[in-house]
Amino acid sequence: MLQIPLWQKVLIFLVLLVGVLFAAPNLVSQERARSLPDWVPNQQINLGLDLQGGSYLLLEVETDAVIDDQLNNLVDTLREEMRGQRIGYRSLGVADGAISFTLTDPANAGQVEQIVQDLGQQITIDIADNGQATVDLTDQARRERVSNAVSQSIEIVRRRIDETGVREPTIQRQGDARIVVQLPGINNPERMKDILGKTARLTFRLVDQDARVGGDVPPGSEVLPSDEAGPEGQPTRQYVVRKRIMVSGENLTDAQPTFQQGQPVVSFTFDTVGAKRFGETTQENVGRPFAIVLDGKVISAPVIREPILGGQGVISGDFTVQEANDLALLLRAGALPAPLTVVEERTVGPGLGADSVRAGEFAAILALVAVVVFMVVFYGMFGALADVALIANLILIMGALSGLQATLTLPGIAGIVLTLGMAVDANVLVFERIREEQHNFKKVLSAVDAGYRRALTTIFDANITTLIAAMLLYYFGSGPVRGFAVTLAIGLVTSMFTAIMVTRLMVAGWLRRSRAQTLPI
């Protein structure tokens, strides 16, 4: 065991060298590290939001809204088809996540089934003998819809965040319907939440001048509140607006904040289809008010003075500069397929982050010094060798964290401190074994040899059990806890390496040089 083959020596030195190389960029400033050539390791340890400050938002896509949307579209199609084929029905609508209606004449069941079949395979229909019908999406269709909506939402969220100019955001899907957004350096996320919380579905619709608010609203129209809020927070007025959408935000190619008569407005440009429809609509409705509706609220309803044929227009409302900016941003980035809600938020100010790093560094250094002294006091020279291995271990942890670009969090620092304490365990096991073997009147060489060999399986068993705990923590944990699991796992692996391989190399070297007859242990 003490005859260490050359390849092992080379391997040990290589691992240590790689560790030092990957850890080294952390010693210089961030700018220096970035400017290093690409072929040398130039990545620094990636600090978690709890250490560098920033905002973590967990957004949830309202999947019910996605399905409802889909079902409502289906209702419209069904209505048109059944009317077209003169099939009588009653109370058609969406209830409890499915479409239901009753056929006036159950004999039409076959025709209706045919209509549904023609719509595609992802829709099921069930008609009872009394004409009571239920139309539903298959589970697979639901899953696909939701999954698409989440992917689409991630895309829109990314575009919106990019437009705000936040540096190095992370946007990831989590689970079925959630999106994790991490915004380093943002310590007041209110504006971000505002921007992400808007669906931003823009529609241009005619105001229904035949109906009045408070009176009977015809089936093709609805009452919508204005976007402006009065002093008590209630909308300043209501509009009766036709449900039919003349042009929608999907046809926009650009939107920019500008000024018109000193007022901030948003000017927009349509694509060719949008421009054509907008032109036709304005041409036919000169003199009538045209509602600009955003997320179910009327931003403004200007009267069309003349046909707008160039495909360009402006949205004026009582905007502040910031509001105009944000609206333009939202329109450029596109509408979300479903509303997003913030279900978890964690914001850490830069001050706390810096304090945590300082405190963690201090605790780590203190722990290191304490353990180093401890080991020397108990094991003398062997303790000092273990200390060298401990420092090598710390460098390897830093190198691994930088190289793997794992995120270091505050509990992660605690993980490192804990491994510092536990790292010497393997050495303690070995040294205690050596002492015992020596006590059993073994010769020096065979005592050391047996000490390492016999402690090995124990060390292995003991560390694997802890590694299991670390892996489960990583799998089930989130954010900072994951960071802890990562450093714990890295620390366990590197400490096994340094405590066994590195100290063995040093002990063997010392024995060969000194030819000691007794061990100073």
Add this chain to the structure above:
Amino acid sequence: MALVKRFPTEPRFDFAGKRRLTLPFSGALMALSLIAILVMGLNFGVDFRGGILLEVRTKAETADISGIRDEMNALNLGDVTIQRFGEPDTVLMNVQEQEGGAEAQQAAIEQIRSELDARVADWRRVEFVGPKVGEELKQAGILATVLALGAMALYIWFRFEWQFAAAGLAALVHDVVAVLGFFAVTQLEFNLGTVAAVLTIAGYSINDTVVIFDRVREILRKYKRKPMPELLNIALNSTLSRTLLTSGTTLVALIALAIFGGAVIRSFTWGLIFGVVIGTYSSVGFAVPLLTLFGVKPSTVAVTQETDKETAARVSGQGGS
């Protein structure tokens, strides 16, 4: 050369004889912990409870807690706890979950921000966890703990005989219950970090237990005619210095972290410190004595069942000393 020679080379401490004390003690500890958990409950942090948490550094050198409380009460946000956190100018506020879904929480955060802005020098932490997320985090925490305990027991079963796995699992449950009891009694905040602490303690404690089990098995193979208590004593005594040293260095490191690691991870580190002490005790005072209860004797680890042939050869070649 070492300044301190290890504990007596042949410590003769009668651990096994103390099992009539330690086993009832462990039983009582678990029972009391369970009672504490049921009666006092755990002080769930915002992670599991849902709600809003704010940590602020005030402009005043000593935070005016009653003034802040008055302003917060004026906002009618329901149950609000306000306490000093670490430094005298730092205040931690826990606000209950607001009625009206996610938007209501956002509105409340904004209200608090604008109400307190004049007093606050630094918004150090603002966290909000929705009730659904809190419930999910709680379930994930329970699942992770149960799975981790099961996986560790399985690994021991794979490496040792079943009695060792059973005793190891019992010791794990012992430690987890005791640590939860500790959190119930001290009312230290129980959050995601604490779950990490509990699992780490489980890992640490089993680490300790495995080292001793390993030695127990070796001793059982070595001496076949001595009575069980004496065999256990040999195993425990020969690993004692290692047990104490490792726990010692780990505790030293953790105490450094508890004192200088900042207030945010204080409950986390105190949980770890208590856990290391309990985990060390349970390996010696609970897991090993349990082995006798589960009927472990030299024949349990008969050389014929041997997986580690090398050890077997060594043991038989060496004989007793």
